[in-house]
Amino acid sequence: MENIKTFFKKKNIDFFFPVAFILGIVPLIVRMSPTNADQDTLNIFGQAAQFELFSQKKAFLLMIFSIILIALSIVYFKKIFKKTDKIVNSILILGSIFLVFTLLSSVFSAHKQVAFWGIYDRAEGFITIACYFTLFIYSIYAFRTTNDYKCIIIPMFILVGINAFLGLFQYVGQDLIKSELGSLIVGADKLNLLYEKGKLYGTLFHYNYVGSFAAIVLPILFGLTLFEDEDIMYKITLGIASLLSVWLLFGSTSRAGIIGISVAAIFAVIIFWKLIIKKWKPLAIFFITIIVISVGLNFATKGAIFERIPGLITDTFSVFKDTSDFDYRDHTPVRDLKYTDKDVQVVLQNETLKISYENNNYVFKNSKDEIIDFVKGDKLYTTANDTFKNITFKFGKFAPGSTRNDGLLLNIDGAPIFMFVLKNDNSMHQININSKKDIDIVYPETFGFKGKEKLGSMRGYIWSRAIPLLKDNLILGSGPDTFVFRFPQNDLIGLYYAYGTPNTIVDKPHNLYLQIALNEGIIALVAFLGIMIIYIIDSIKLYALKKDYNKPQIFGSLTSLGVIGYLFAGIFNDSVVSVAPIFWIVLGVGVALNYMNRNKLVK
Known part of the structure; x- marks a missing residue:
């Protein structure tokens, strides 16, 4: 160990380089992995929760790399941890509060395994969040000079280039990840990725998250393109990366990314107003080049590039x-489900369909107890009755080892809507299509968004049901990644209206701030917001309305725009x-650059 220490003393080794390695590697990992899902998770997602593709390996490698960073920090504590002033200390205190309350929410969670290790398809439990915090603290202290900035720019080039390349094939419907070679690389024989042609997701799991990624990198790369005057090849590379970031933004069709970039652009005008007039x-x-290219792409794709912008307006x-x-x-085919004795009543808009099991057969009646003639076919019941003709039933053996037809699937317009199980006493009850567990329809408390449930791709629906849950999170949340257990998944009629099917699982709030408040608690959210507010106000004070900028100030101001872009994309x-x-x-780099620029001003 002493020899290693001597080596680092003699050589000017850049401690920030490991961050560049993490930045360039982790977001690219795509690998089929087991999830070790607990029973609560399986009850919601069914057996599909046993394996996933985009998150588990990323989280695992992030944990390994974070352990290495912690080890470096311990061994070279005095060499790394030198930055200290009032603002940095305030950010560290708030960050510690955020992490402590995240830990407490995990410890006291009713779903401890998920709270610590994360849930299927997300893997963002306390361990992963602690890794984020490790990256944040290490980046603040390991970032020393402006030369370190290329350690985040070069990985950004790699991430943008690879995701733009993969995204092109995904956009045209020839997803390389789903190809035979791609399936071999990611370790999966058959992939059922539910992404349609005309959208790209790269290696970032979902096209919405490509928008968040673009909201970070585009302001930084575009700004550096404008400011770079010394190295023409570097300027060209930055320009190409900026254009590819624009492609990622529009190719993903992420409205959250567009909003993040738009707000970052407003802040850019405020900060660089004097320079904008000058240049x-x-x-x-x-900008004219960007507009021409974007309009050309939109024309070539028959309007697909801008297809979601009218929806945003x-x-x-x-x-x-x-x-x-x-x-x-009033706007769903089914208004309610009721149980009377052994029967099920499906309450439609203008009628009620009663279902019972009598004399070894299913019997269907209307609200007047008149028998509706559903004809039994090959595992399908159909009727010529005008009132119920859009309804069909499929029956079969649903329970493992069953010796009789014990299940009935209700279809409306050919789509599976409700599933019922036939009990031993010939009573019927609704079950979850995924887990086959008994469920009952609930009508949860709501807040706001009445009549606006479909706002923002159903975010209005999610937020209206999630906001009332906040009253239980004043101190602690339910634990990281446990939102899926809190959300009223049995709000089947609400789901039916919002998504066109009641068999949708809402596993995330589609809002960074609701996510923190519900999972880690409101105190953790206040601490998180405190960090962001201190950082943004400090950035505006340091960089706004200057006539000229030196290199550290350019880097600092552009980094703040990337942070702002992500935070506003986080609203959605x-x-x-x-x-x-x-x-x-x-x-973390932004906090470090602000510290460097503050010190120069003081001196």
Whole structure:
């Protein structure tokens, strides 16, 4: 160990380099992995929760790398940890509060395994969040000079380039990850990735998270392209990476990314106003180029590039509409399910369909107890009755080892809607299609968004059901990654209205701040917001409305724009292990650059 220490003393080794390695590797990992899902998880997701593709290996490698960073920090504590002032100390204190309350929420969670290790398809438990915090602290202290900035720019080049390349094939419907070679690389024989042609996700799990990624990297790469004057090849490379980031933004069709970039652009105008006036010609040329390329791509893809922007505008105006008298149950084929004795009653808009099991056969009646003639075919019941003709039933042996037809699947317009199990006493009860467990419809407490449940791709629905849960999270949350257990998954009629099927699982709040408040608690959220507010105000004070910028100030100001882009995209997206490490590293670098620039001002 002493020899290693001597080596580091003699050589000017850059302690920030490991961060570059993590930044360039972790978001690219895609590998089929077992999840060790607990029974609560299997009850919601079914057997599909036993394996996943995008998160488990990322989280595992992030944990290994974070342990290495902690070891380096312990061995070279005096050499690394030198930054200290009032603002850095305030950020560290708030960060510690955030981490402590995240830990306490995990310890006292009713779902400890998930709270510590994360859930299927996300893997963002306390261990992963602690790794984020490790990256954040290490980045603050290991980032020493402006030369270290290339240690985040070069990995960004790699991430943008690879995701843009994969995204092109995904966009045209020839996903390389789902190809025979791709399946071999990721360790899966058959992949059922539910992403349609015309969207890209790269290696970042979902096209929405590509938007969050673009919201971080595009302001940084684009700004450096404008400021770079010394190395023409580096400027060209930055320009290409910026254009590829634009492609990722629009190719993903992520409205959250567009909002993040738009707000970052507003802050950029505020910060660089004097410089914009001074250099308006190259800026105008660049923006015109971006517009021409974007419009050309939109034309070539028959409007697919801008397809979600009209929806964003429509959603914005719909917020102000009066929908106080709206009842979503008036707009679903089924209003309710009821049980009377051994029968099930499916309450439709203008009728009620009663289902019972009598004399070894299913019997169907209307609200007047008149028998409806559903004809038994090859595992399918159909009827010519005009009132019920869009309803069919499929029956079969659902329970393992069953010797009789013990299940009935209700289809509306050919789509599976409700599943019922036939008990031993010939009574019927609804079961979850995934887990085959008994369920009952609930009508949960809601807050706001009445008549606006479909706002923002159903975010209005999710938020209206999630906000009332906050009253139970004033001190601690339910534990990281446990949102799926808190959300009223049995709000089947609400799900039916919002998603067109009641068999949707809502596993995330689609809002970074709701995610933190519900999972880690409101105190943790206040601490998180405190860090962000201190950092952004400090950045504005340091960089706004200057006539000229030196290199550290350029890096500091552009980094703050990347952080702002991610935070505003977070209004519509949540944290995910595919993108969050990038954010926490960039935030740590931003705090370090602000510290360096503050010290120069003081001197």
